[in-house]
Amino acid sequence: MNELVILVVEDEPEVRDAIVRDLESLGPKIRIDQAESVDDAEGALREAKADNDSIGLVLADHRLPGRTGVDLLVSLHENPDTRHIRKVLITGQAGHQDTIRAINQAALDHYIAKPWEPEILLEIVVDQLTGYVIDRGIDRLAYLDVLDAPRLLEALADGPGRPD
Amino acid sequence: MTTPSGPSRRQAGIALAGLWFVVVLAIGDAGDLTTESSRMLAIFGAAVVLWVTEAIPLSATSIMVILAEILLVSDEAIVATSEGFDAPPYSGFFATLAHPVLMLFLGGFVLADAAAKFRLDRNLAGVMLKPFGQSPRSILAGLMTITAVLSMFMSNTATTAAMIAVVLPVTARLERDDPIRTALVLAVPVAANIGGLGTPVGSPPNAIALGRLADEGISIDFLKWMMLAVPIMLVVLVFGWLLLTRLYPANATTVDVRVGGEFDRSGHAQILYVVFAMTILGWITEPLHGIPSAVVGFVPVVVLLTTNVIGVDDLQKINWHVLWLVGGGIALGNGVGATGLDDWLVALFDWGSLSTAILAAALALLALTMSTLISNSATANLMVPIGVSLAMSPAVDLDPVLAGVIVALSCSLAMGLPISTPPNAIAYATGSIQPRDLARTGITIGLFGLVLVVVIAPPIWDRLGLL
Structure with a gap:
């Protein structure tokens, strides 16, 4: 396990930049990868796997050229290798059916409606990544300074800690 | 660590x-x-x-x-x-895996975990912090006192995790460049490490020393350990507080620490409160009733489990591996x-030529140095047998109790690096302190404590009849 990564999938460069900017404070400890389509995202996933990096969260727009964001999230959920990745949809244009599909077939972790509040976006991302770090048994101290410290400390006290 | x-x-x-x-x-x-x-x-x-x-x-x-x-x-x-x-x-x-000292420790673990489950630790912290007001210096004193008291009965690591979670929101509300932020984050591991000295269940090195001494036929009860160690703990704590307030003077005029909330009033919680208080009372009154602390410590395990205050899943969360670590040290x-290796080790060197004071200082310094670099418990596992063997030998004029206590306390006084103890690692991981902050406070406090343990305390212990 090398780096913890957030994958942002958004086709409009300005919107993508805005998302990345809102998450800036998580760097450099947490890397943000960007993709403009589902194919592109799948490439980033393969690359991260090859580098032994761990993608903890995919933040995807729904309307993308080619396959949709929900398609991507469903395929992530169906693959045992990527099932544990936290999935967040950030969109203004997902219809009723798409949203239902994302919840039922992709076990969507959170839905963010565009336009978003920067602080709330950051809060949701931190919350999801903290859950990811705890669930995956990643060293609780490694991200104490950027993620939800009280929750990580609680998990640390609960777990099989090191002896004094 | x-x-x-x-x-x-x-x-x-x-x-x-x-x-x-x-x-x-x-x-x-x-x-x-x-x-x-x-x-x-x-x-x-x-x-x-x-x-x-x-x-x-x-x-x-x-x-x-x-x-x-x-x-x-x-x-x-x-x-x-x-x-x-x-x-x-x-x-x-x-x-050795069920040595009375380990049973005592098991009792401590179960009580601490149950207290955390019902948030008794946080709520007690809130009650104890109230009288300290809001001035930065007194809040720092309060924080250190509470952390040390909790750490006397809970593991240093769990105490630090709980108290750092209290401190972080406080530091977030202070100005970025206010030195009091550093002081607050440093105070927690410092006080947790020092608090571990205070009771037999405070930290594994204490148990390792007590276990070894018990197997040599020297029994030290809970209260006697506290009489030996609590004064040291208090003096080092005050020194640590003075050092932190001196090195990191606050710019802010008030610091608002919020911890704890409503006490849980459920039946299970009330059973826990009673059991908790009775166990501690039982431990410190051993000279009156004569029931060994290990037996007293086993009572809460039985009571809390039979009354369902803790469940089997809570039992699974006990740090059994720490008990095994201590058991191996005792073994x-x-x-x-048993094999006479102690006699051979003692015969390696003409100890008679060394004064007791130099020998005690050497043991303490070696334990402190090793324990700064590796786990406190592992250091105690290695150093306690050596120290006690030396002291048991007729060729060496060193009290075995003194040897055991010096080694155990020196192990816990090591806190100069982020890796020295898990509490240091936690504080360092917050990103609020630098290694040099830990080094200058941790090493100063460690050396101060060492002088206290090796030079100043032994004649006083001797005079009080504790040795």
């Missing part, structure tokens, strides 16, 4: 330990070294390497020590022991004593 080792260090550790083990076994008895003491020397050396390099988990080394002792020097050894060697029963080595000390 060291970070989990990389593959190369792991391989080197295992190779070195294996090499030592095989070579010493192959050489066998030589000079004053009997067959059994040479086997014990093979085990001891391998344990040193494995605990220092952390090539395998600390507790794995512990149970390996127990297995090796059973296979090589017990009455069920798979290789013949010498004529005239009174081989200790193998069941005795197994029994190592027993093996060293």
